[in-house]
Amino acid sequence: MKAFTVLEGLAAPLDRANVDTDAIIPKQFLKSIKRSGFGPNLFDEWRYLDQGEPGQDCAARPRNPDFVLNKSRYQGAQILLTRDNFGCGSSREHAPWALEDFGIRCLIGPSFADIFFNNCFKNGVLPIVLPAEQVDELFRQCEAEEGYRLRVDLQAQKVIRPDGVEIGFEVDAFRKECLLNGWDDIGLTLLHADEIRAFEAKRRAEHPYYFS
Amino acid sequence: MKPQTLYEKLWTSHLVRQQDDGTALIYIDRHLVHEVTSPQAFEGLKLAGRKPWRVSSIVATADHNTPTDHWEQGIQDPVSRTQVETLDANIRESGALAYFPFKDLRQGIVHVIGPENGATLPGMTVVCGDSHTSTHGALGCLAHGIGTSEVEHVLATQCLLQKKSRTMLIRVDGDLPAGVTAKDIVLAIIGKIGTAGGTGYALEFGGSAIRALSMEGRMTVCNMAIEAGARAGMVAVDETTIEYLRGKPFAPTGEAWDMAVSYWRTLHSDEGAEFDKVVELDASQIEPQVTWGTSPEMVTTINGRVPDPATISDPIKREGLERALKYMGLAPNTPITEIPVDQVFIGSCTNSRIEDLREAAKVAKGRSKANSVKRVLVVPGSGLVKRQAEEEGLHEIFIAAGFEWREPGCSMCLAMNADRLEAGEHCASTSNRNFEGRQGAGGRTHLVSPAMAAAAAVTGHFTDVRKLV
Secondary structure: OOOOOEEEEEEEEOOOOOOEHHHHOOHHHHHOOOOOOOHHHOOHHHHEOOOOOOOOOHHHOOEOOOOHHHOHHHOOOOEEEOOOOEOEOOOOOHHHHHHHHHOOOEEEEOOEOHHHHHHHHOOOOEEEEOOHHHHHHHHHHHHHOOOOEEEEEOOOOEEEOOOOOEEEOOOOHHHHHHHHHOOOHHHHHHOOHHHHHHHHHHHHHHOHHHOO | OOOOOHHHHHHHOOEEEEOOOOOEEEEOOEEEEOOOOOHHHHHHHHHOOOOOOOHHHEEEEOOOOOOOOOHHHOOOOHHHHHHHHHHHHHHHHHOOOEEEOOOOOOOEOHHHHHHHOOOOOOOOEEEEOOHHHHHHHHHOOEEEEOOHHHHHHHHHHOEEEEOOOEEEEEEEEOOOOOOOOHHHHHHHHHHHHOOOOOOOEEEEEEOHHHHOOOHHHHHHHHHOOHHHOOOEEEOOOOHHHHHHHOOOOOOOOHHHHHHHHHHHOOOOOOOOOOOOEEEEEEHHHOOOEEEOOOOOOOEEEOOOEOOOHHHOOOHHHHHHHHHHHHHHOOOOOOEHHHOEOOEEEEOOOOOOOHHHHHHHHHHHOOOOOOOOOOEEEEOOOEHHHHHHHHHOOHHHHHHHOOOEEOOOOOHHHOOOOOOOOOOOOEEEEOOOOOOOOOOOOOOEEEEOOHHHHHHHHHHOEOOOHHHOO
16 A cells, blocks of 8 residues: 655545545446556546446546536646545445545545545545534635645644645544555554454354354 | 443454554454455455455355346356456355355345345354445344455455444334335435434444334345445344244254354343434334435435425535436426336345335236336345245236346346446336436436335336325
8 A cells, every 4th residue: 555644735626515436436447356547437427428438548538627627727636625425325445446546645524434434544545534614614725726735744634724724633543554654454463363363263162153 | 231232242242452542353254245346355365475364254146247137148248247257266266155156046136145045143243345234234243344455354364443333223113104114214214314424333223113124124224324324234133033044044053053042132232221322213204205316315205395405505505405406307396206207126235135026016916017117127136035036926916017027136226237227217216325327327216115116117106105005
């Protein structure tokens, strides 16, 4: 996993609530057996005017000029401002894979769906929860000012606005460590293999019917 | 000892270790695997030179991509076929407790085959790379969906990294009126608490109306816990649970059965156990539900109307509502009963079990698909459900009514196979998500119960099923 330390990047505002994972990456692209290459199909039904199918040359497809990520001022965005319950719906990890492949490394919103939130951390994408008023202000500033860039410092747990205002955020200590170091959590868990084996042996003895 | 909730009991009994920040390692008893979210996990495992920790925990099937007709022709879509063949190869190499491949008699939707084979048992932790894994909580287990990285983590370590959830009791007391089903209960719950209402919580469904439900009904309710934002939903073990499991292929037998049952009877929240939140519904007040928008919380009763954005003051909510109505092609204040239906889908991990098919057949019997309805798909949840339905003659009722009787699979719930809506079509669907494009680009999904779907099929628009039965 790519480490996440400090990100200074262009922000883009996706101003709608309950953005589901079907919208982030529609199902026809889930047929891939790879982890990469989903970026061109991120938000496929909103980004393009035709119907997307796997294997198309997306550069040649007609784009929806009204969709925020198609606007020239947001090209190269690495930070996505989101609304409530972003990432709801399916558990598909293709959603953070598509965001990451597109270039989004950080999401800032008032709330995220559980499974999606968790999946982001496994893929070097940092989802930040801030109070709704703070998010509203970021949306206002981002829409008002072309080239609006934020600085996200994970170590310090701060989002720094262009006007210098620093906004603190919460993050789990363990997830933070993993993200800062780009650690593979399977490797970390296997450091406790003996404990897992001991637990398993005890459970097998107490509840043999779960092991047949 | 302090009274415990069911969730606390399940959590504590699987806790391997806990770090200072609360991150815990939870032992996983059952790992359900399907073709869409597993290939990258098996590949990751291989690249790291790791082996699955305990293959006897794995039960696998192909369900999302498989066609529901012309099985003799195999899987026509080459991309879908590759994904299913990748699962075949991965399971062949790793091994599993059971694999039900494409065309196997016991193949079916992963959340149908687990319980019906007794591969999901009370007291287990169950995971699957699919958000509707919450279904299995109906059997009194801790079950939730995980991402592909977590699938790999469970394959490699038999554990999941988790933080303890808060607990919410959703108590539904009273008698359900005739014609009102488990699906209506859960849609009413989502309408009340919203699609993010359960975020961060493990839900327990209780109360007399839940206890009165069959296992199939309880699975329908738990299935949609994720639609309320909760990763896990569960129902306490009772005699209904135990009788359901008796004699199932992977359920214990003899002394092991007795031993298991005496443990399972402890799997309920203790008297006086405290929940972080309690939500109450009166079952006698629940009416047949129909969604009108693009999120499951956009729901009303069959006698309701499409809401009017002009009455909403919050600008984000109003814009969301306007966007949803535009997508759905609906005018404000339209009576739900005046929405015409182009297609009907009876199936999915929410509503494709035998009881669901019986409910739909009851309405379809002696009636015919309305001429204005282009297609009615009935897709059983598994080969075993299909066989039982055919033994009961349900398929003949459907066929006589002009419905299509298909092979099992996820089908038009998410339209990864050939079953899908055309842009602009309205569908009465027994599935779980009415998101934009879910059933096909531009398709317009209305979530309903199987009985209500059948009622829409025979009348051509949403109809109060209580007038038909």
